[in-house]
Amino acid sequence: MEKYLLDNPLLEREEEYSAPAAAHGDGSDDASPPDAGGVDSPGEHTPIDDESWLDDQTASFGTSGSFDDDDGDGDYQDIQAATVSLREHLLWQLGLMTLPDRDRVLVRCLVEALDDDGYLTQSLDELVEVMPNELEIAPEELQIALNHLQHFDPTGVGARSAQECLLLQLAARPDDDACTLAQEIVGEHLELLASHDFPKIKKLTGCEDDALRAAHLLICSLNPRPGAAYACPETRYITPDVVVRKIRGQWSVNVNADAFPRLRINSLYAQILSRQRGSGLAGQLQEARWLIKNVQQRFDTILRVAQAIVERQRQFLDHGEVAMRPLVLREIAEALGLHESTISRVTTHKYMATPRGIFELKYFFGSHVSTEAGGACSATAIRALIKQMISAEEPKKPLSDSQISEVLGQQGIVVARRTIAKYREALSIPPVNLRKSI
Template structure:
């Protein structure tokens, strides 16, 4: 074989750095977007954030007084100036993400990209006496609460030490996670602690609040609470104790037929015992657990104005960026001949991509509201089938772009907060030849179960028959799948006396 040089021409698609950044920003959630932005602000000195949370912060001196000089200097430094903005048209409605708008530095010339935004100083609240921040009080833990009761009710140092030893073995649910034998085996022999002393310490602990703390099993926890409930008839209390101690699995399965047979009681007595048991708390220690609330901030808000549903971006989650004024003036004086040109280009790209991200989210949200108009008017039962391709074809975008936009982006509606993906669902054929959304079918199943007679709950087959009468023919296993997705128990666990 002879070696030779050959010249060939070919075409291929390449992702530019700006396009890669645009795709990455589009798929980020609001929290991830702000985290990414903080990193970029640190790395790029040309980029400046106008809506920084610390802009209006009040600085305090060592003695706790307000530093008025720093506030004044900040307001002088951040006074708004009239600047020129880049007239960049954002048009994300292209065929694919590869065809999205790109900003080229060489076409920009000497025009810099700025975002004008009014900056206001710290607002004074006349309702507050001193303007000091209100600090949240530290939450009392379960261990601290139990130790406090021990110090009040127990005086002997040895008994206190043993009770504190048992308290240390209590988990966050209020249960004793170690047996008394294990605790006894871990103690030094020279302390001469008997197992009976640990049992006494546990009995004292079980007399503390919250009721049921120190139990070793769920049955013991419920029994402790039932014994301490006031104003309960003796027969009802005895029957409730017998159920939780001997027949708790049958009670959890709501097998009332076997319960009546084993307990030899009628429906009225069993119903009264059931009311008492339901008043118990199976996890008494959770009341002292540190609650971690997860907050979701909507990206778009839907409101009804007149007869139309209007979609608006949530301005609170939209970062306001601009080019740093000091560095921009420096580059103008040196006619752009500095080492900051790459950072300037990256800052311009980021500002452009941020605008494009929120513009794309708004367009997709508007398209969803137009197609799910009945949902916003009548609720989930009026949801229509919708797939990503339908929105993509309407807006001239690729399905992957719609998928990125609808992932971890939330919409606030009069019916609640929903992820944008919630409005997409498969379809189920109807007898009339139409289609029904799977979301609407789940809403109907939830509505039917919510209105059922608890003494005679609807089975999955019965629900399928009812839906069939309304023209939606679905199988029993499909009803069971939707019911499990709604976290609704089966018919045997929904039955009551």
């Protein structure tokens, strides 16, 4: 769009432009009609009450040494943008220390070698090889510099593995029974902890349930990514194309005026063109008219598709994911008299803002399974039911995939065990053995 505006002098933005009229999920005409000139007022941009769809899950320690929750990014996923980088924070601490110049240079080199999580991913021998030969640096000198670095804040920085990172954090804590046992588990039985093999850990350490539970909670409270708090993740903003609200008991769909390009023909150039026949701008005038018409038709189509989706997914808007009905592209295509590929294109990277959050239009489509009553249940609804059951399960006796399949079968929803496993994995929920607590 910006390219057209730069290349075509006849095309310009307009402060107020007619957006497609509002449509209602029930087909009623509750929206304000356009004025006599045929120009509708731009749709409002109102705050959307987003709801979090993430349930809190008990953190589990994976074999890679990272804590994982339902969405796979761990307890440290939601990090505010830092004003100070990890490198700046560490070099500030280095400036406060009284060290020989040579040691100070080596610590600075190690700081530069850290990754975003605060880990030293290269061995000391590898770092020695890339340093100038004239410095004649020995690995022992780098080890001393690393010892200095590993006493910096955040605790655990400079570790060469997740195991070392956790041990550094435990060493900085007050020495008590739980910390001592946690150090033994992390140092010698981390793989058993990752697989939740608590009976074997108890046998090897000789500890009781209460002691193991306290040590496990302590380990889960540690940060396996100490440098991540200083990262500045790229924020991705989404402007919804349509906004859905409930008006007088009915779901209403409006094009979001902020997403609708406000374009018009430049009046000055148009007047000049009308007086000068054969001007070279004639082709650009035609292009500008075509673009304005194309944008209008595109948003008309988006609005029609969004309306058709809302008409079929009212139960989702009222009750949430468990009420999502099966829907395929062909159903919308046939209802609107459009090609299925058009529906696919319109629903990709186009977003709908609802009281339940902002969703890509493609989110409302999905596969289904048959029910005993002869109906169908959407995959989205089944995933929501699986999530509900697992969040309510007894931690000491979590549900297996077979048991979940049996419970759904009792509700008339026939889903194979392997399908349950596929949906569970899509939700980033660990298998039953990794969900079992002490």
